[in-house]
Amino acid sequence: MYKLLSHNDLDGIGCGIVAKMAFGDDVNVRYNSVQILDREVEKFLDSGDKATELIITDLSVNEENELRLEEFRKAGGKVVLIDHHKTALHLNEYEWGRVQVEEEEGRLACATSLLYRYLIDEGFLEPTRASEEFVELVRQYDTWEWERNGNDKARQLNALFFLVSFDEFETMMLERLQETGPFKFSTFEKKLLGMEDDKMVRYIRKKRREMVQLEADGLYAGVVHAESYHSELGNELGKDNPHLDYIVILNMGGRKVSFRTVHDDVDVSEVAGTFGGGGHAKASGASMSKEAFDLYVVESYHKEPLREDARHTRYNVKGSEFGTIYRAPEGDLYYLYPAGEGRWGVERNGNRLEETYGSFADAEKALKRERGVWLLNDDQFVKFLMKRLEKAEKEG
Numbered sequence: 001m002y003k004l005l006s007h008n009d010l011d012g013i014g015c016g017i018v019a020k021m022a023f024g025d026d027v028n029v030r031y032n033s034v035q036i037l038d039r040e041v042e043k044f045l046d047s048g049d050k051a052t053e054l055i056i057t058d059l060s061v062n063e064e065n066e067l068r069l070e071e072f073r074k075a076g077g078k079v080v081l082i083d084h085h086k087t088a089l090h091l092n093e094y095e096w097g098r099v100q101v102e103e104e105e106g107r108l109a110c111a112t113s114l115l116y117r118y119l120i121d122e123g124f125l126e127p128t129r130a131s132e133e134f135v136e137l138v139r140q141y142d143t144w145e146w147e148r149n150g151n152d153k154a155r156q157l158n159a160l161f162f163l164v165s166f167d168e169f170e171t172m173m174l175e176r177l178q179e180t181g182p183f184k185f186s187t188f189e190k191k192l193l194g195m196e197d198d199k200m201v202r203y204i205r206k207k208r209r210e211m212v213q214l215e216a217d218g219l220y221a222g223v224v225h226a227e228s229y230h231s232e233l234g235n236e237l238g239k240d241n242p243h244l245d246y247i248v249i250l251n252m253g254g255r256k257v258s259f260r261t262v263h264d265d266v267d268v269s270e271v272a273g274t275f276g277g278g279g280h281a282k283a284s285g286a287s288m289s290k291e292a293f294d295l296y297v298v299e300s301y302h303k304e305p306l307r308e309d310a311r312h313t314r315y316n317v318k319g320s321e322f323g324t325i326y327r328a329p330e331g332d333l334y335y336l337y338p339a340g341e342g343r344w345g346v347e348r349n350g351n352r353l354e355e356t357y358g359s360f361a362d363a364e365k366a367l368k369r370e371r372g373v374w375l376l377n378d379d380q381f382v383k384f385l386m387k388r389l390e391k392a393e394k395e396g
């Protein structure tokens with residue numbers, strides 16, 4: 001017998017699916033959150049079951065379980081841990097640790113792709129076209145490669161996973177993977193996914209208007225409460241607000257904090273680490289400790305949400321040679337203009353500020369971080385220019 005303890009996301013359930021392809025009814029699968037895994041591992045170890053091989057995927061164990069697993073193995077127990085999170089790399093010092101952030105060809109791994117290769121190498125599984133494609137979709141989704149490659153099918157696979165129960169998803173996928181031919185969605189699934197996309201777009205639009213900004217440890221974060229679509233939400237909000245270092249998504253019911261960044265020079269696994277969590281450089285999470293609660297919930301609660309930049313402007317355009325105007329929450333008007341020699345200057349309510357910046361983006365970033373400004377619309381820009389003109393004429 002085999003017991004598989006895996007994560008409760010798409011990559012985690014992908015592991016369950018390929019394990020069931022390989023072992024059929026001989027594997028008992030349980031999906032866990034990061035927080036619950038250690039308890040499940042303890043339960044298994046307490047049972048002292050040496051006839052069952054324990055497989056842990058897409059998650060790692062705490063220090064205590066790490067030592068207990070090693071003892072268990074030394075005493076004749078069977079265990080293997082397959083993961084791709086760099087925070088678990090230290091487990092490779094054990095014979096049972098198989099942690100790989102990248103697959104051999106220099107491309108990112110996911111737990112499903114690692115387990116799939118492992119099962120094939122060990123002779124438990126015969127690859128099929130559909131299973132190869134399924135594993136690749138999971139990998140692209142879990143590593144965000146789908147976004148760079150514009151692989152919408154990977155995103156849709158995850159959306160489908162959220163639309164049905166774990167059992168249903170497992171059953172659906174297992175059937176599909178046994179079939180010959182490519183991996184595809186049914187007409188009905190495509191229709192459902194289209195409706196789901198519309199719903200998500202509306203949800204993200206609403207959340208965009210609820211996000212507040214705060215500074216912590218020298219980094220700027222956008223904080224939002226949300227229970228659904230964390231990856232997509234974190235990504236959209238991050239791209240919309242490049243001045244923020246990362247996005248924090250608070251799930252009060254689940255007592256969890258998720259961190260996402262779109263920047264290569266920010267590592268949110270470090271941010272999560274300060275709250276006892278972990279994950280990847282671009283996506284990580286932690287349970288809601290008192291420290292996380294005080295910082296992200298209490299401190300942000302009375303703040304006004306960030307205002308969105310005016311969209312589709314034709315005159316008040318970012319980086320324009322005529323300058324660009326912004327409003328701050330307390331009412332101040334900021335005018336960002338080319339100050340000559342490639343520098344950008346700032347006026348506040350018509351008064352020139354001393355500091356200049358090397359690029360428009362740097363100037364805007366500073367204003368958005370320090371003043372919480374938003375881009376005004378074309379009407380306000382035209383009025384602003386008229387006033388300046390009048391003033392200039394009066395002054396002769």
Ligand SMILES: [Mn+2]
Binds near residue numbers: 011110111142
């Ligand atoms: Mn994963």
